[in-house]
Amino acid sequence: MSHPLRTHIESVSQLTDEEFDYILSHFTPVKLKKHSSLVREGDLVKHEYFVLKGCLRSYITDNAGKEFTYQFAVENWWISEREAFMKHIPASTAIECMEDCELLALSYDDRAKLGREFWKYEHYLAVKSNMGYVALQKRLQLLIMGSAKERFENFVHQYPHLYNRIPKTHIASYLGVSRETISRLYRK
Amino acid sequence: MSHPLRTHIESVSQLTDEEFDYILSHFTPVKLKKHSSLVREGDLVKHEYFVLKGCLRSYITDNAGKEFTYQFAVENWWISEREAFMKHIPASTAIECMEDCELLALSYDDRAKLGREFWKYEHYLAVKSNMGYVALQKRLQLLIMGSAKERFENFVHQYPHLYNRIPKTHIASYLGVSRETISRLYRK
DNA sequence: ATTTTTAAGTGACAAATGTCCTTTCACCCC
DNA sequence: GGGGTGAAAGGACATTTGTCACTTAAAAAT
Numbered sequence: 375m376s377h378p379l380r381t382h383i384e385s386v387s388q389l390t391d392e393e394f395d396y397i398l399s400h401f402t403p404v405k406l407k408k409h410s411s412l413v414r415e416g417d418l419v420k421h422e423y424f425v426l427k428g429c430l431r432s433y434i435t436d437n438a439g440k441e442f443t444y445q446f447a448v449e450n451w452w453i454s455e456r457e458a459f460m461k462h463i464p465a466s467t468a469i470e471c472m473e474d475c476e477l478l479a480l481s482y483d484d485r486a487k488l489g490r491e492f493w494k495y496e497h498y499l500a501v502k503s504n505m506g507y508v509a510l511q512k513r514l515q516l517l518i519m520g521s522a523k524e525r526f527e528n529f530v531h532q533y534p535h536l537y538n539r540i541p542k543t544h545i546a547s548y549l550g551v552s553r554e555t556i557s558r559l560y561r562k
Numbered sequence: 563m564s565h566p567l568r569t570h571i572e573s574v575s576q577l578t579d580e581e582f583d584y585i586l587s588h589f590t591p592v593k594l595k596k597h598s599s600l601v602r603e604g605d606l607v608k609h610e611y612f613v614l615k616g617c618l619r620s621y622i623t624d625n626a627g628k629e630f631t632y633q634f635a636v637e638n639w640w641i642s643e644r645e646a647f648m649k650h651i652p653a654s655t656a657i658e659c660m661e662d663c664e665l666l667a668l669s670y671d672d673r674a675k676l677g678r679e680f681w682k683y684e685h686y687l688a689v690k691s692n693m694g695y696v697a698l699q700k701r702l703q704l705l706i707m708g709s710a711k712e713r714f715e716n717f718v719h720q721y722p723h724l725y726n727r728i729p730k731t732h733i734a735s736y737l738g739v740s741r742e743t744i745s746r747l748y749r750k
Numbered sequence: 751a752t753t754t755t756t757a758a759g760t761g762a763c764a765a766a767t768g769t770c771c772t773t774t775c776a777c778c779c780c
Numbered sequence: 781g782g783g784g785t786g787a788a789a790g791g792a793c794a795t796t797t798g799t800c801a802c803t804t805a806a807a808a809a810t
Contacts, residue, residue: 434703434707436707440707442703442706442707444702444703456699457696457699460692503695504648506695507691507694507695507698508645510695510698510699510702511645511698513702514632514698514701514702514705515622515630515632517702517705517706517738518630518705518735518736518738519622519624519628519630519738521766521767522766522767523766541786541787541788542787542788543787543788547706548706549706550705550706550707551767551768552767552768552769553787553788554767554768554769554770554788554789554790555766555767555768556788557788557789557790558767558789558790561789561790709796709797710796710797711796729756729757729758730757730758731757731758739797739798740797740798740799741757741758742758742759742760742797742798742799742800743796743797743798745758745759745760746759746760746797749759749760
């Protein structure tokens with residue numbers, strides 16, 4: 375069975391064994407316990423992460439201390455604080471493990487290096503970035519157009535495996551509604 | 563006084579007169595009357611547009627016939643139906659002129675050609691795309707975190723010139739609230 | 751200038767959603 | 781295996797926002 379990262383990259387472009395081994399050699403394994411922080415607000419973010427095992431979320435905290443989930447990540451997803459990572463500025467979003475996690479970390483410099491050395495890797499990044507943009511667009515659309523109910527149903531439909539894995543509180547804050555509203559919705 | 567398009571590109575990277583003239587030669591002027599459509603739902607989108615004069619909006623229509631504004635564009639903004647333009651698929655979003663407009667159209671092929679011929683133009687596109695992503699992120703954040711009031715105040719603060727230029731109905735649909743709610747808000 | 755159309759303001763009411771509080775249940779930790 | 785901890789369900793009530801109907805004002809058309 376092929377390495378999860380390889381499978382992910384090859385959904386965009388094929389690699390030889392040598393190429394993949396070389397790429398993989400730039401990643402560092404990271405293990406984290408449930409509830410630990412991967413990134414805290416204000417941190418400099420020197421890596422982006424590919425998730426091998428576990429479940430994380432990135433979130434913003436407003437002045438009143440309320441948390442808003444910006445993104446989830448499970449196996450075979452990438453996660454980081456994009457803006458902080460790209461621009462070398464302090465993170466405005468925190469990232470936390472919701473389960474014990476195993477990650478692969480790639481530094482900014484190594485990412486740039488791989489991009490330079492492999493057209494294919496650069497292309498993979500570009501495709502990934504574009505998919506991210508389109509996903510963001512869709513989510514925005516749903517936020518503007520849909521009621522709490524529609525947003526929730528869409529979420530369950532789109533991520534059935536997350537619905538039973540992630541605390542409802544966080545799903546609520548991802549959808550921009552209160553936890554109680556979520557409760558009310560699937561009573562019916 | 564320099565050409566608006568040149569000014570815009572040069573906010574990212576400098577051009578010689580010859581380079582700019584060559585780039586500009588790939589653009590076609592387009593004039594449109596108020597209320598006319600630049601893109602209709604279902605159209606193939608072969609161009610992207612730089613706005614020289616006027617004011618446009620892109621919007622989605624839901625099953626009930628309700629319109630949701632996805633984006634505004636005024637002088638010195640770019641506008642298109644990104645997904646349709648990039649992937650050569652039918653547009654799911656329409657674009658309409660809210661005033662008489664003068665645009666510069668650039669075809670998909672010419673865009674690619676300019677990107678190939680000028681590293682600087684390619685770079686300009688990349689920076690623009692990244693800024694678009696960050697802007698989308700900010701807007702999403704505000705939609706999740708902010709009340710109607712906060713969203714509206716943020717809009718007025720961020721785009722004071724649009725607030726007096728664009729019908730409130732469309733500002734409301736951009737913010738994801740009803741027109742009446744907007745009315746109520748700035749009574750106070 | 752007069753008519754017609756379109757945008758905007760307003761109030762009353764309904765529906766959706768948020769907030770607060772209590773109770774229950776499941777899981778984790780000595 | 782009991783005590784503690786955190787997540788979730790549920791009810792009561794407050795607040796926000798949407799909807800509808802009507803009026804006024806402004807802009808466009810003739």
